[in-house]
Structure formats: structure tokens, C-alpha cells
Amino acid sequence: MTTGYLWDEIFGWHDTGSGALFPADPTAGHQPLGHHVAHPDTKRRMHELICVSGLIDHLTRIQPRTATEAELTRVHTAEHVGRIRRDSELPKGGDAGDGISPFGKGAYRIAALGAGSAIAMTEAVVDGTVDNGYALVNPAGHHALPETGMGFCIFNNVAIAARHAQAALGIERIAIVDWDVHHGNGAQAIFADDPSVLTVSLHQDRCFPPNSGLVTERGTGAGHGYNINIPMPVGTGDGGYQYAAETVIGPALEAFAPELVLVASGFDPNAMDPLARQLVTSRGFISLTETVMAAADRSAHGRLVLLQEGGYSPVYVPFCGLATIETLAGVHVLDDAILPVVGGMGGHDLEPHQKALVDQVAELIADVH
Ligand SMILES: Cc1nn(C)c(C)c1/N=N/c1ccc(/C=C/C(=O)NO)cc1
């Protein structure tokens, strides 16, 4: 198995200010946070664990590249792309579009490198340079809509990769699986009426965007039935995630038979994440990865690309990321050193209310062809 890997140091330079969500404001009691929740160090630490553990020696390095404006505007409006480019030239940068997603000067170059890297990894997988791949990009993208960024996201990397695969690589049917703990609202909206792209989001129920990602949001027009939301109850651990993977994600992809599987790979379901309340450990991410690998093997000649999204625990994201990429590559180099703690804190049995939600969603697979 050859697994591609992509990282560029400049992803660690993406500046989200003194504190994404809680920018320093003495009048409100917000003290400056050197390492606030969205600080890029968490992704840098994941890259460094991949290197120090030796996993990097089992991976094939894929070079990043910058997305062109034409590649960005397959998904985004020219106005959005233009505004980001302009505001990135300002001394203090700007905001992705929702007022709580600040970026620093030069952010356009970093975000366009992330989107272009999603394309580069997809090209490497589709042309057979590697069997599957992981692009550790920053900033995340899965909340971004055609006309605006949001939730720390500027450009929708996974949607841009999907549209590129269709427009330039001869791929027609694509499945996007989003296991970031926050709803994959971007891909849901972008492909809402498009039955050629199956979008599946596994997330904490109504966590973010507020009240988004309900089971009833199933796509529109010809795309009806080709968006599947799995809003897991708060506090779901490995048992619930594994059940969702084997009961919904696997069967939905089997029914859809994609030619390419893209994953919006957020590690914020992890049991130590500050921006959600799930209890997932590296075991849950291994389960999810095995599920999408099996699906890709069944119908896509194994073609599978994972793109980094959220994940805010500098302690645990590196180990969850390592376990995920080990699984992609079929190797094991280092045990999850945090698992004895988070694995022993309960919450990992499948609970009846979690099973009921997943079983309810599983009934929707009947409409996927
Ligand atoms: C609601 C609300 N209202 N207000 C005032 C604020 C500041 C609100 N939350 N913002 C959030 C909450 C969570 C995220 C996570 C992003 C991610 O990791 N996606 O994958 C982003 C922004």
C-alpha cells in the first residue's frame, strides 16, 4: 500500500489572531490566549509526531501547490475569492466571512495552498502515484459556502477537490464523508441538488453551525437522498462511532458505489477536544478509516483521499491523526499514549439512544442508488 502525505510549514503560519472565538478583550474579561483553540500548533504537532514516530518513512511525500482562481471558482463566487485576496493584503488581514473567523495578512496564499494541496493529493491518488493519501492542510474548509467562509474555514477544500476530479480527472461519482465533529454544512449546500456527489456527515448533534445537520436535511431536487446527516448525541464514544460507521457510512457508500472517496477528516470528535463534547479515541478513527478504505476498495479501486479539517486538542489530535494515517498505510509505528487515560474514562459502549439515531438514519440508505 503506498500512502501519500502532504504538509507544508506555511500551514503552521496561518494566523487566527489572539484568540479565535474569544479574541482578547479586557473589557469583556477575555485575556490574550497565546495558544487559543484554533492555533495552528495542533496541526504542527501532528506533523511532528508523524515525523518523530518514523511513520513519515512509510509515506510518499506529495508536493503542495496553489489552487488557481479558476479552480477556486468552480466552487466559490469570484466575489468571495476576490474579497479574501484583497483583505489578505491588509496589514491586519480580515475575516473569512462570519465575523468569528479572523485571518492574518497573507492568508489568501495559505488558504489557496490548502485548496491546491487537496487537488494535488487527489490527482496523485487518481493517477495512481499513490493508492491513498492524507493532506494535512490548514485552514480547514468544510464550513465554507460558495459566497462566504465561516467557522475558521476560508475555501472549501474537499468540494474544490471533488469538482476538480469531475472537471479534470474524468471522475463522475464521488462520495464525501465528513467525520469532523461539526456538521459538514459546506459540502451539503454545494452539492445539495447534485446526485453525482454523495455527502455524508457524522457530527455532534446541533453543535456547529448552530442547529445545522439534521437528519431531515437530505438534499434538494435530483440530489434528494444524496445527503445523509448522522447527528450523534453529545457524549458519544467509540462504540457509537463504530456503529455509525458499520451501519450507515459503509452501507451508504456500498449503495452509491463511488469512483473516488474524499474524507473531510476532522479530529475534533476526540475525547479531549475543547470545541465539542464527544468521547472518541484513536480506536474510533481507526474504525472510520477502515470503513472508508473498504468502501473505496469495493468500488473505487481503493482511491481514497483524506483532507485535514478541525481538531483542537494539541495533546490528542496528533495521536488520532497518527493512528488514522497508520491505518491508511497499513503499518503501526507507535501506540496511542493517551488511550489508557481516555479509553478508561467510560462512554465507549454503544448506548440505546445512540443506536436508535443511527438505525433511524440507516433507513435513508434505501434512497441511494
Ligand atoms: C455559535 C457561536 N456564536 N458565537 C458568538 C460564537 C463565537 C459561536 N461559535 N463559533 C464556533 C464554534 C465552533 C467552531 C468550530 C469549527 C470547526 O472546528 N469546524 O470543523 C467554529 C466557530
Ligand SMILES: [Zn+2]
Ligand atoms: Zn470541527
